[in-house]
Amino acid sequence: MTSSELDQLWLSFLDGELKNEDHPRLIQWLEQNPEARRHLVSERQVDAMLQQLARADDDPEPFVEACVARFVAAEISPPMAAAAAPAEESNRSVETDPPAPKLAIQLQKRQPRVRSGQNVWRALLLAAAMLLPLACLAWVWQFMAPQAAPVTLKKEGAIDSSGPARPGLDEAFADWQQRVNRQPKTLTPAPSPPKPEIVAPPPGPTERIAKQRPTDEQYSPREQHAAREQLGAGEQRSAEPLQPGPDADKTVEVVSLTSHPSARWQLQPSPHSQPRRYVLASGAAQMTFAGGSTLDLQGPTDLELTSDTVVFVAYGNLLANIAPASDALVVRSPSVSLQPRPAAEFHLAVSRSGEAEVFVHDGLVQIQMEQQRHVDEPWVLNASELNQAVVAIPDHSTSPAICMARGSDETFRGAIDAGGKSMEFQSGDMFAGVLRQAQNAHARSPDEFLRQWEALLVQFEQIMQVPPSSKTPEFGQDPLSKSTFEQFVRAIGDLQKNMRDGGGVGSTEFNAEQMQRTWSEFLNSGMQIPAPAAGDRTGVANARAFEGAINMNGRTLRFTSPEAFRQARQRFNR
Amino acid sequence: MTAVPKFSVKSHTGRSTPAIPEQQLVDHASRGSAEAFGELVRRYQQQVRGYLSRQIFDAAAVDDVAQEVFIGAMNQVSGLNNRQSFRSWLMTIARNKCIDYLRCKARPANHSSAQIEQLLAAEALSQFQRADLPDLEQRDVLLALQHCLRQLPPKSHGMLTAFYFQNQTAPQLAATFNKKPGAIRMALLRIRNSLARCIRRKLGRDIA
Numbered sequence: 001m002t003s004s005e006l007d008q009l010w011l012s013f014l015d016g017e018l019k020n021e022d023h024p025r026l027i028q029w030l031e032q033n034p035e036a037r038r039h040l041v042s043e044r045q046v047d048a049m050l051q052q053l054a055r056a057d058d059d060p061e062p063f064v065e066a067c068v069a070r071f072v073a074a075e076i077s078p079p080m081a082a083a084a085a086p087a088e089e090s091n092r093s094v095e096t097d098p099p100a101p102k103l104a105i106q107l108q109k110r111q112p113r114v115r116s117g118q119n120v121w122r123a124l125l126l127a128a129a130m131l132l133p134l135a136c137l138a139w140v141w142q143f144m145a146p147q148a149a150p151v152t153l154k155k156e157g158a159i160d161s162s163g164p165a166r167p168g169l170d171e172a173f174a175d176w177q178q179r180v181n182r183q184p185k186t187l188t189p190a191p192s193p194p195k196p197e198i199v200a201p202p203p204g205p206t207e208r209i210a211k212q213r214p215t216d217e218q219y220s221p222r223e224q225h226a227a228r229e230q231l232g233a234g235e236q237r238s239a240e241p242l243q244p245g246p247d248a249d250k251t252v253e254v255v256s257l258t259s260h261p262s263a264r265w266q267l268q269p270s271p272h273s274q275p276r277r278y279v280l281a282s283g284a285a286q287m288t289f290a291g292g293s294t295l296d297l298q299g300p301t302d303l304e305l306t307s308d309t310v311v312f313v314a315y316g317n318l319l320a321n322i323a324p325a326s327d328a329l330v331v332r333s334p335s336v337s338l339q340p341r342p343a344a345e346f347h348l349a350v351s352r353s354g355e356a357e358v359f360v361h362d363g364l365v366q367i368q369m370e371q372q373r374h375v376d377e378p379w380v381l382n383a384s385e386l387n388q389a390v391v392a393i394p395d396h397s398t399s400p401a402i403c404m405a406r407g408s409d410e411t412f413r414g415a416i417d418a419g420g421k422s423m424e425f426q427s428g429d430m431f432a433g434v435l436r437q438a439q440n441a442h443a444r445s446p447d448e449f450l451r452q453w454e455a456l457l458v459q460f461e462q463i464m465q466v467p468p469s470s471k472t473p474e475f476g477q478d479p480l481s482k483s484t485f486e487q488f489v490r491a492i493g494d495l496q497k498n499m500r501d502g503g504g505v506g507s508t509e510f511n512a513e514q515m516q517r518t519w520s521e522f523l524n525s526g527m528q529i530p531a532p533a534a535g536d537r538t539g540v541a542n543a544r545a546f547e548g549a550i551n552m553n554g555r556t557l558r559f560t561s562p563e564a565f566r567q568a569r570q571r572f573n574r
Numbered sequence: 575m576t577a578v579p580k581f582s583v584k585s586h587t588g589r590s591t592p593a594i595p596e597q598q599l600v601d602h603a604s605r606g607s608a609e610a611f612g613e614l615v616r617r618y619q620q621q622v623r624g625y626l627s628r629q630i631f632d633a634a635a636v637d638d639v640a641q642e643v644f645i646g647a648m649n650q651v652s653g654l655n656n657r658q659s660f661r662s663w664l665m666t667i668a669r670n671k672c673i674d675y676l677r678c679k680a681r682p683a684n685h686s687s688a689q690i691e692q693l694l695a696a697e698a699l700s701q702f703q704r705a706d707l708p709d710l711e712q713r714d715v716l717l718a719l720q721h722c723l724r725q726l727p728p729k730s731h732g733m734l735t736a737f738y739f740q741n742q743t744a745p746q747l748a749a750t751f752n753k754k755p756g757a758i759r760m761a762l763l764r765i766r767n768s769l770a771r772c773i774r775r776k777l778g779r780d781i782a
Contacts, residue, residue: 037697042770052627
C-alpha cells in the first residue's frame with residue numbers, strides 16, 4: 001500500500017466512510033507496519049495540537065467550575081467519590097515518577113483531614129443545602145400523595161415483589177443467580193441445570209444488578225439511539241426466531257431469544273441485521289440454539305452472534321448448557337475461546353476490561369487463550385479435576401497475558417504469554433514468581449521485557465530439548481521463588497554455559513531425563529550456579545562420568561572423555 | 575487557623591494575576607479551599623489540557639482526564655515534599671493519567687473500527703512512554719509547531735488557518751478554493767502530515 005492509498009483509507013475512516021471490505025485491509029496494514037501507525041498517530045497529534053491552539057482563547061471558566069464542583073464533592077463525600085473512581089486506578093503499574101494519583105485510595109485517606117473547623121462548617125452548610133430541597137419535596141409530597149396512585153417509592157430498575165408469591169420460580173432463579181454470581185470454591189456434583197423459566201428475580205439481587213446497569217454515557221450514540229428505540233418499543237420480547245442472515249429466502253431458525261419481563265435491552269438487532277449484537281442492560285434472558293443448547297444471560301451483558309455457532313461475549317455473565325446432541329458451539333471473549341463438548345455446562349463471566357472467569361459445572365470444555373497461538377494441545381477443563389480458569393488479557397500488545405486453571409484437588413496449570421510466545425507451568429508458586437517479575441520487567445520497559453522474554457524461551461527450549469514445534473516447555477512441580485526476572489534469565493544463561501563447558505548440551509545424546517534432573521538440582525540449590533568442573537557434563541555438584549556421542553550418517557561414535565569429544569566435533573565441523 | 579483568602583482575581587481572558595504565590599495556593603487548596611483550588615486549575619488548565627490533547631484525540635475525554643489530574647493532584651498533595659515544584663509534579667500526574675487512558679484504549683477490541691483505534695492508541699502509548707517528562711518538552715513541541723506553521727506555503731497556511739482558527743467547514747473552504755470538499759479534507763490531511771514531518775525533524779524525535 002502506498003502512502004497515498006493509506007491517506008485515502010485513513011481519510012475515509014476519519015469521515016466514517018471506510019467501506020467494510022477496507023477495514024481488514026487497513027487493520028492488517030497497520031498491524032504489519034509500525035511506520036504507518038507512527039504516521040497516523042503523528043497526523044492525529046498535529047490535528048489535536050491545532051485544535052487546542054484554536055481553543056486557547058476559549059473561556060476556561062466552565063472547565064474550572066467543573067473541576068471545583070468535583071473537588072467540593074470529593075471533600076464532602078469521599079466514600080462516594082471513591083466508589084465512583086475507575087477500576088484502572090488500582091491497577092497502575094510501577095512508576096519511578098512521583099506517586100501516581102490513586103483517587104479512590106487517596107480520597108479515603110483524606111477523610112480524617114476534614115477536621116478543621118472551617119471544613120466541618122463548610123460540609124455542614126453544603127449538606128444542609130442539599131437536604132433543604134429534599135425536605136421541601138417531602139413537604140409537597142404529603143399534600144400530593146392522596147391524589148396520586150398508591151405507589152411505593154423504589155429504586156430505578158427494582159422489581160415490585162409485592163405481587164403474588166411464586167415460590168418455585170423464585171427459588172429456581174435465586175439458585176441460578178447464585179450460580180452465576182458466585183462460583184463454588186469446592187467441587188460439588190453438578191446439580192440439574194436451571195431450566196429456561198425466567199422469572200422475576202427477588203428484590204435483593206435485582207437491586208444490586210440495577211446499580212450495575214451501565215449509564216448511557218458508556219455507550220456510543222448509535223447504541224443509545226438503538227436502545228431508546230428498543231426500550232420505547234417495550235421491554236418484553238418472547239421467543240422471537242432470529243434469522244441467520246439477510247437472505248430472506250433461506251429462513252432457518254438458528255436461535256430464539258426469550259426475555260424475562262425485567263430484561264432491559266440496550267441494543268437488540270432486528271432479525272435480519274448483521275452483525276447480530278445484543279446488549280442486555282439488566283435483567284435476564286435466554287438464547288436457545290437450534291440444537292437445543294441454551295445460554296442464560298444476566299445483564300449487563302454484551303454479546304454478538306458472529307455465526308450460527310459462534311458467540312462473542314464482549315462482557316457479561318452467562319450460563320451455558322450444551323445439549324447432548326448439539327453441534328459444536330464456540331463461546332469467545334476478548335481473552336479466551338471456549339469450545340464446550342456436548343452435555344457440558346459452564347458459567348462464563350467476562351469483565352468490561354476483558355478478563356474472563358470460567359467455571360465448569362458439568363462435562364468438558366476446551367479452553368484457549370486468544371493471545372496464545374502456538375499451543376499444540378489446548379487445555380480441557382472438566383467438572384471433576386480442572387474445573388475453573390481465569391484468563392486476563394494484557395493492557396496492550398506487549399504486556400504478558402495469563403491463563404490460570406485450578407481444580408478442586410489443587411491441580412494447577414498456568415500459562416504466561418507475551419509477544420505471541422507462551423510458557424506453561426504446573427506449579428502455582430513458579431507461575432506467580434515468573435509472572436510477578438515479568439510484570440515488573442514490563443513496567444520498566446516493554447521492549448526490553450519482550451526481548452528478555454524471547455531470550456528466556458529460547459534458552460528454555462534449548463535446555464529442555466523440547467521439539468522446535470512446541471513453544472510451551474513445562475517444568476514439573478519445581479518451585480521457583482525469590483528470584484527476579486533478570487536473575488532468572490541470567491541464571492539460565494549461566495547454567496547453559498556451564499553445561500556447554502561440561503560438554504553436555506552440544507551432545508545429541510544428552511537426554512531429557514538427565515536435563516530434568518539437572519533442572520531440579522538447579523532449582524533446589526536456590527539457583528546457584530556452581531563453577532564448571534572438568535568432566536562434569538552438567539556443572540552441578542554430583543557430577544557423573546562423561547558420556548558423549550556424535551551421530552553421523554546413521555553411525556554413532558561414543559566418547560568417555562570431553563577432550564576427545566570436543567576434538568572429534570571440531571574435526572567433523574571442519 | 576489562618577483564614578483562607580478569596581482568590582477571585584482574574585483577567586478578561588480568564589488568566590489570573592500572579593499576585594498569589596503558587597505555594598500559598600497549594601497550601602490553601604490542600605486544606606480544602608475551593609477558591610484556591612479553582613485558582614490553581616485556572617492557572618494550569620491550559621498546559622494540562624494542551625499536553626493531554628496531544629495524546630488523547632477526543633476533546634471531551636481530554637477534559638475528563640484533565641479534571642482527574644487536578645482532583646488527583648489535590649488528593650496526593652500531602653505527598654509533595656517541595657511545593658515549589660507543583661507544576662512539574664502536576665504534569666507528571668497528567669502523564670500517568672494519560673498512560674492510564676491510553677492503556678484502556680489500547681486493549682484488544684472486537685469491532686473493526688475499534689481495532690483501528692486500539693492499534694493507534696497502542697502506538698501512541700508506546701511513543702508516549704518513551705518520551706521525557708512532560709514539562710520539559712511541551713514548550714519545545716509548541717515552538718516547533720509554530721516554526722513549522724510559518725514554513726507552510728501561503729495557500730496551505732490560509733486553508734489551515736481558515737479551517738482551525740476561523741471555524742470554516744470543508745464545504746465552505748471548497749467554495750472558496752473552488753475544489754470539492756473531499757479534496758479539501760485530503761489537502762488538510764496532507765498539510766498535517768507535512769507539519770508532523772517538520773516537527774519531527776525539528777525535534778529530532780516523535781511528537782509524543
